[in-house]
Amino acid sequence: MSAEKKVKKNCFIYSENGAAGCSCCHHDSRFVYEKKWYKNRDFYEIMLGTIVFVTAQWMVSYSSLYQLILLIMAYLILGREILLAAVTNILKGHIFDENFLMSIATLGAFAIGEYPEAVGVMLFFRIGEFFEEKAASNSRKQIIAAVDMRPETVLLLDENDTARSVPAEQVKLGDIILVRPGDRIPLDGRIVEGSSQIDTSPLTGEIKPWDVYSGKDVLSGCINKSGVIKIRVEKILEDSMVSRILESVQSASANKPRIQRFISRFAQIYTPFVVGAAVMLAVIPSLITGQWHTYVYIALTFLVISCPCALVLSVPLAFFSGIGAASRQGILFKDGAAIEALSQVKTAALDKTGTITQGVFAVQQIQTYNGFSSDEVLRLAAAAEYASVHPLAGCIVKAAQQLHLAEKRASTVREIAGKGVVAEVEKEEIVAGNLALMREKGIDVENAVEETIVYLAVSGVYAGCIIMGDKLKDDAGTALKKLQQLSVTAVMLTGDAEEGALSVAAKVGIKKIYSKLLPEDKLAALQKIRYENGKVLFVGDGINDAPVLANADVGAAMGSGADAAIEAADIVFMTAKVTAIPQSIILARSVRNIAVQNVIFALGIKLLVMLCGILGYASLWSAVFADTGVAMLCVLNSVRILYKKYI
Template sequence: RIVQDIADRIEPGTRFLLDGDPSGEENDRWNLLRTVGCAAAFLITFILELFGIIGHETSAIVFIAVFVLAGADTIVSALRGILHGDIFGEAFRMTVATVGAVLIGQYTEAAAVMVFFSVGELLEDYAVGSSRRRISGLLDMAPKVAHVETLMGVKDVDPESVSVGDVISVRPGELIPLDGIVVRGSTELDTSALTGESIPVTVDTGYKALSGSLNISGTISVRVTDTFHDSTITRIMEMMQDAGDKKAKSERFITRFARYYTPIVCLLELLVAVIPILLGMDAKDWIYRALTFLVLSCPCALVISIPMTIMSGIGCASSHGILIKGGNYLEMLSQVDTMAFDKTGTLTEGRFSVVDVVSDERDLIEKVSSALECNSNHPLAKAVCREFGGSDLTAEDIREIPGKGMSGVIGSTMAYAGNSRLMSDLGFDVDDPEGRSSIHIVYDGRYLGHIDLEDTPKDNAKTTLSELKRLGVRRTVMLTGDKDSIAKDVSSRLDMDEYRASMLPQDKMASVEELIEDSDGCTVFVGDGINDSPTLRRADIGISMGQIGSDTALEASDIIIAGDDLSKIPLAMRISRRTMSIVKQNIALSLGMKVAVLALTLFGMSEMWYAVIADVGACILAIVNSLRALNL
């Protein structure tokens, strides 16, 4: 009752059904039968009168009956609208126009308008329902059941009731319902619903299994690490559903436009009815034209199709593993002027390898570096840990020194691992090899030497940047904490416009602010979604790469690209531009048809039912056109 009261204040006559309520299908069936029956009665009567088989009085009775039966719901909605003070509602305008036609003796017109309007409503409902099902089909990936392993056997339960630590069984052909770690079995996972990648991923014991992935081959047991509400698939779906709340400028414009369009057309209708009569022209003819204006005063084609087009574009992007958090970001992607990139892991592979150890105490430097670096998630630290393995030394009181390195206590001895800036702070004047990254080690106040590492650009980095240029991105900038020689080398190999080296996290954010000031359009920052969270938030659009299961990435980024494929960035831009092109087409189509019929009506060259056909036709064409944004 509360929901119904609220809905009636927004749109009188809105009808709510409980999920699974069979009366919904019965009501749809009744509306279809009634509309088809009225349309058949109207057509038969029209033909019989046209050939003189029945008289005008008989046809008038049938037409009035058709008008009342076909327009019953519309008339009731109009009366509800009057009670709620809604005099610009579609039902009210349609009722006034057709009742006016009856009063001036245009029975055929009144019946035709109500029949066409009812047919149009059915077609609109079908088109909207079909498009929503297609969009929700792309986004609704949540599994409906989880097989929990218990001492009594396997129990099927709702995924929402599964607790962290429970072990669930996932069979071939099933979706993984919750995030977890594989504890038994091995299989291949189809992660295309999350990443857009069609190549299966092989997982074994100890591997992370993300919810929403499809198990292809073997049965696996997964120990749950996140509740259903915290799992990847749930957070992605919530994010996509929330995307509708972040309106594109075009959506906000249409909302404002609709607010003024209907009153203006109604004012024109009043002028069309009154002024000619005051000038002594035929009152019946001009009242009829004014009523036709009233039929055209609804901007429903725009109000329905524009948001649908935006959501279709977001749905298309999600099918390619590109998660866009709002229509505003989708629209802004079509206006990108400057794009800044983090280097490591974004433009480069982010998988460093140790190429040299420069030290007179190689064994000690390996042990000290492992003891410190194996406690860090930094790509350089991971490379050192991977190369040297664990250490028989244990570091305690480990501290990250942002943009410089880390420190720790080994035994009772202070140790440091970091770049040349950290060494400078410690009083050591060191040089880095040209074109390489280095980790310098200080132990017990002594400089032990440095470990040299290399990273290489991703295979498609250069072609992606070239394609961005072709799409109109004026300026590409690389922001990195690496020294100048490394930044210069990578920037040159990728043909970037500029680079900025030796940057701390706060320096990157300041650079993005500067780029925004200098930009003629939208400024984008692309990073890993974890180490660059403040910079991602500061950019007009923050894009994170490869962190589909990361809380930080989902919160800090406006767009999340699953996997590390850079080519999805220009793909996202193409989806954005195609979507906005369809938005413009729908605006032109809807307004063009209305303006054309309004002009014809003003000069007495249009019938009222033409107006209904134009109004409904524009709406249906715009809705169908919006579905094109689902595919690229």
């Protein structure tokens, strides 16, 4: 790409789709590209204007006429663009922007004979804008560069297993691609051949290698560290993780935070007000005292101070920097409004399965009765369940295989929908299933409970039960403690049975649970929590969570969850870690604090310099600092969001 055309100075271009704009300059913030020479035009104009200005100052001892001519030349070199922009905006009905204010102030200085100061103010204004614009532009480029991991080409394997380089956008679903050691995984998919270790730090920010092998899903953006792997493409480029990250950052302005909307409305009222105040400041005291020169100069200073660009620039940049920083930590905010809302939540409502737990059932415990051993119960259950497609059956078989107990298979199997299986193993009738199946077969089950349990009977004799459970995520306990430290109350909303929900809640320290909830029940529970506690964050991962995610004040989806949940959410935790929840809250609060700091600092300095200007203690030079200088400091304050650590 060639250089970026400057549509209007002092505005942070933070959206490529034209959705965002600057209230002080009234442009649509689109990216337009021109020839490379345009990139340095500001620099050349400033240098030339400076040379002419210095020459004019040197000419003062020779000829005042020549000095005036040179000062006018310097002013036109430095201010031509400002004057043209002011006229253009006035013709469009946009009067009160910084171009108008600077034009009136410097032309007014010419009118009262302050020629060198008029040119000097325009010079330093241009210098300040130049560095301010560079800082904002570089910040955006750094953020985009940090999150843009889209591949240009991919090694596509044909039917003869020959690799050829093709553009990434040409790869289709089901294609097989080759990823060599050291390469970045270009597209989301599933490994079909090979094994390796991958570095997920580009997505998660955590430097920790992960072992992957055939059958494992991998995300684009990760780096293949060791072996050659072949991946079947599950998502094309525009739907892959690397594209979602970039889209999230680029669409940061789609829904503006309330503080940003307030600043935009404030600037539209504030600027005309101070222009009117400046007119009265110039006219009324001058009519009384007759000191037109003094009070017109004070009024001109007042006008320059009033430019609101530090406000309208720094607030969106703070939120944009926050979105970029979050993306580098594996947290995708879909817009700035989500950050602002998250910074204010006091309650986090969490789904259980797939959010607090891994969403993968495994054998937790085996209870035995009537002389049977745990190995016998597991071996016979695996033999009976071997052909079943039920998820719990697969967990039992896997557990038996790990203990080398799955060598036998049933000779006959009859599956009873919703209840279990009846099979023949080693000439014994094996009944494996839920409590309803046991009762149907007339088998007396001891200590029966309504949990996720597979009961086993051998030839009519109760042999024992296999208790299944969903494993907690390793970081669940740590994350919930951190939420407590942040004064955020955790509540569990789950469709699971009460016993299982209570068990998980006790392990992680959640005191309030809502169990056995259908999707509409979850929504009702969420509304009740919101009514009692205020703004609520809901975190889920299933298709059934989509309505709740869409209706929550802030909806967050685990990146490993269903596409419907990810689409409905305001935030996506790509790592699917529970610690991403407190991490995102800390980041959101930090972003909002910095945005508020910028507003207070910018308004405070402006009001102070305005007061000094009214009293006659501020010059046009200090007014320029109160505009561009303050804006630059606010930009630097916003950018530090990128370099802070969040947990």
